[in-house]
Amino acid sequence: MQQQLIDIRERMIVALDFSTLDEVKKCIDPLQGHIRYVKVGMELAYAEGPAIVSFLKEKGLNVFLDLKVHDIPNTAKGAMRSLARLGADMVNVHAAGGVAMMAAAREGLEQGTAAGAARPLLIGVTMLTSTGLQTMNEELAIPGAVEDVVVHYAMMTKQAGLDGVVASPLEVPMIKKAAGDAFVTVTPGIRPLGADQGDQTRITTPEQAFRLGSDFIVIGRAITGAKDPVGVWESIVAAVEKDRS
Numbered sequence: 001m002q003q004q005l006i007d008i009r010e011r012m013i014v015a016l017d018f019s020t021l022d023e024v025k026k027c028i029d030p031l032q033g034h035i036r037y038v039k040v041g042m043e044l045a046y047a048e049g050p051a052i053v054s055f056l057k058e059k060g061l062n063v064f065l066d067l068k069v070h071d072i073p074n075t076a077k078g079a080m081r082s083l084a085r086l087g088a089d090m091v092n093v094h095a096a097g098g099v100a101m102m103a104a105a106r107e108g109l110e111q112g113t114a115a116g117a118a119r120p121l122l123i124g125v126t127m128l129t130s131t132g133l134q135t136m137n138e139e140l141a142i143p144g145a146v147e148d149v150v151v152h153y154a155m156m157t158k159q160a161g162l163d164g165v166v167a168s169p170l171e172v173p174m175i176k177k178a179a180g181d182a183f184v185t186v187t188p189g190i191r192p193l194g195a196d197q198g199d200q201t202r203i204t205t206p207e208q209a210f211r212l213g214s215d216f217i218v219i220g221r222a223i224t225g226a227k228d229p230v231g232v233w234e235s236i237v238a239a240v241e242k243d244r245s
């Protein structure tokens, strides 16, 4: 994707990991006019239901509905048919579900998208950014280097006809080399300097992520858990813009 000409704010997604609409309002009200893209994950979607997507769209925000569908192909297809009707701009599946599941998900998404409406971007989650080498090798019993497995999953995702992947920014250069520059990379595991790493393993700063070629970065707690979310947001934007100039 062409990064140089776009407003970087369009490519910074704030993860709204809350369980009530009140918490969401408290978080986004001061950020209105600053943020453009938000992510609704399982915690919020399960608590508030599909109405949360239209609420956020009415606020003029783009919405990544991060439900990470992972099931047999027929069920994934049906899930995507239903999700298509909610009005999100981006949805996702787990690449570990395999090529047939991802292709079925894409078919369902196309079937559910209203005539004339834009189909949401469909993204495959490769290896969760909280997963490190030891966990992948020993608990998940997947041998090899994380980067190689991520690129393998990215190529499966491309083969299934999806638009891109979720991965760590650290893997973006290898993904772009293998799948091409137009293949979208959405990267969580973002930690501004000094921020608590928490449960994330494969992390970079926002500036590093864009330097490595990420198309979208996802930032949650570093902003939503800050005392001054607007200040943190603006300092991240300034650092990224300075780095890109």
Ligand SMILES: O=c1ccn([C@@H]2O[C@H](COP(=O)(O)O)[C@@H](O)[C@H]2O)c(=O)[nH]1
Binding pocket: 015, 017, 039, 041, 125, 127, 128, 129, 130, 166, 167, 188, 189, 190, 198, 200, 218, 219, 220, 221, 222
């Ligand atoms: O591999 C993945 C896939 C999804 N996520 C999601 O991104 C945010 C990250 O939040 P932080 O607070 O910035 O760590 C969160 O909603 C995850 O569900 C991910 O981290 N890694």
